[in-house]
Amino acid sequence: MPDQAARPFSIRIFVPDGEPDGLRIVEKSNWTGVGVVFNRANFKHVFCRPEVDKTGVYVLVGSSDDSALPLIYVGEGDPVKDRLAQHQQKKDFWVWAVFFATKDDSLNKAHVQHLESRLYDLAKAAKQCNLDNAQTPAPPTLSEAERADVESFLLDVLSIFPLLGLGVFEQPQATQRLDVQRLHISARGVHGSGYEDARGFVIAKGSQVAKDEVPSIHQYLAVLRKDLLASGVIAAQGDSLIFAQDYVFGSPSTAAGVILGRSANGRELWKADDGRMLKQIQATNDT
Numbered sequence: 001m002p003d004q005a006a007r008p009f010s011i012r013i014f015v016p017d018g019e020p021d022g023l024r025i026v027e028k029s030n031w032t033g034v035g036v037v038f039n040r041a042n043f044k045h046v047f048c049r050p051e052v053d054k055t056g057v058y059v060l061v062g063s064s065d066d067s068a069l070p071l072i073y074v075g076e077g078d079p080v081k082d083r084l085a086q087h088q089q090k091k092d093f094w095v096w097a098v099f100f101a102t103k104d105d106s107l108n109k110a111h112v113q114h115l116e117s118r119l120y121d122l123a124k125a126a127k128q129c130n131l132d133n134a135q136t137p138a139p140p141t142l143s144e145a146e147r148a149d150v151e152s153f154l155l156d157v158l159s160i161f162p163l164l165g166l167g168v169f170e171q172p173q174a175t176q177r178l179d180v181q182r183l184h185i186s187a188r189g190v191h192g193s194g195y196e197d198a199r200g201f202v203i204a205k206g207s208q209v210a211k212d213e214v215p216s217i218h219q220y221l222a223v224l225r226k227d228l229l230a231s232g233v234i235a236a237q238g239d240s241l242i243f244a245q246d247y248v249f250g251s252p253s254t255a256a257g258v259i260l261g262r263s264a265n266g267r268e269l270w271k272a273d274d275g276r277m278l279k280q281i282q283a284t285n286d287t
Contacts, residue, residue, distance in 0.1 A: 011163060017045065025051070026098075026164075031156050032106060037098045037164060043088055051099075052081040055107045057115040057157075058099035060087060061166060064130065068224040072168060073132040074119045076112035093132060098164060100157050110140040111150050118154055122169040127231045128248070129168035162199065172202045172246040183270040183278060185256055192243075192259045194252075194270065196278075201252040201266065203259065209234050209241040210261035221257045228258065252278055 014025040023042045026035035038046045046052055058080055060073040071093050077083035080099045087094070100115075101107060117139040123129055142150065161169055180195045192207030213222055228234040228247070235244040249255040252266030260269075267279035 009159065011160065016049075017042075023049075025049075026160060028156055028160060032102045032104050033100055033153060033156055034103055035098055035100045035157075035160055035164075037096070039096045040088075040094060043084075046084070047081065051101050052084070053079045054101035054105060055109060055112055056080040056099045056101035057112045057119065058084065058097060059119065059166070060091065060094035060097045060132070062093035062095045064093060066223075067130055067227050068220055069227050070129045070166075070168060071132055072123065072129050072166075074116055074123065074137070075133075076109075076116040076137075078109045078112065091132070098161075098166070102153075107150075107153070110142060111146070111153075113137065113140045114142055114147070114150050115154055115157070118151075119157075119169060122158075122171070126169055126171040127228075127233050127245075128170070130227075167199055167248070170199060170248070172197065172199070172248050181272060181281060183272055185259060185266075185269050185271070187264075187269065188260050188262075190240075190259060194255060196252070197248060200248045200250045201255045201270075202246055202248045203243050203255050205243055205246050207243045207259060209243065209259050211241055213261035216263070217261060218257070218263050221254070221261075221263065224254070225258055225261065234258075 010029040012027045015022065016025065017023050022039065023045050024037040026037060034051055036046065036049060036051050055078040057074070057076045062071050064071045073087070073091065073094065075083055080101065084097070084099070117137040120131065120133060120137050123131060158169055161167065183194055185192045188210045190208035190210050192203060194201055194203040194207065213225070225234070232244055233247050234241055249258070252270050253264055254266070256264035256266035256269045267282070268277050270278040272281060
């Protein structure tokens with residue numbers, strides 16, 4: 001993910017139809033961009049919006065029957081209207097989508113091709129989703145100035161995605177922060193470490209993973225472990241399995257369950273060096 005210092009910002013979400021789960025227009029403070037979020041059921045309403053006639057980049061979001069990870073498609077359109085209409089007819093997997101354009105029409109075809117390529121690469125590196133793209137988007141040739149402008153636009157887009165519940169473009173980076181509470185888990189002959197993060201619970205690179213699963217493992221955990229093995233997030237090291245990179249999970253229990261190969265209460269099993277359970281640390285932080 002591109003480097004960006006944490007900085008305060010405000011988001012304005014306009015709901016033109018009065019339905020919170022329907023069509024939403026997203027704007028960010030001091031930004032010329034605009035995002036349009038919609039469910040597939042709202043598809044006809046999107047075509048009444050002026051933003052759909054602009055040049056932009058979009059993400060389709062759905063799922064597949066054989067994976068616990070979300071399935072996404074990253075694309076671009078000039079305008080986005082034509083491409084979205086094609087996907088409405090030909091792609092069945094997606095249930096919601098978001099596209100980004102600019103209010104001043106400053107994005108051109110090459111700009112959105114760059115954004116498409118960058119988002120695809122980020123999603124592939126993060127390994128938090130499956131990609132429906134049949135081909136790898138090719139980056140266009142941009143001048144140094146144009147590239148800087150589009151990368152700045154990308155940073156704003158990336159800051160909005162998590163607010164929409166789409167965290168598939170973020171890859172955790174190894175942290176050396178002293179204020180991060182390091183936690184550990186030891187059971188079933190394996191040991192792992194991690195920490196809580198604003199995005200969820202991060203398992204640290206090198207954490208061990210149980211090779212076998214208990215018969216009573218939840219199906220979701222079994223499928224997720226399979227996904228992570230297939231993507232290389234979990235890899236073989238000699239006779240053992242380890243995390244080949246830092247990886248973020250939605251909860252400490254999911255993180256613990258993947259490591260142990262069984263359902264687990266992560267708030268009790270993740271412990272600090274002094275023996276305190278995660279739930280005790282969280283209770284202390286709440287007071």
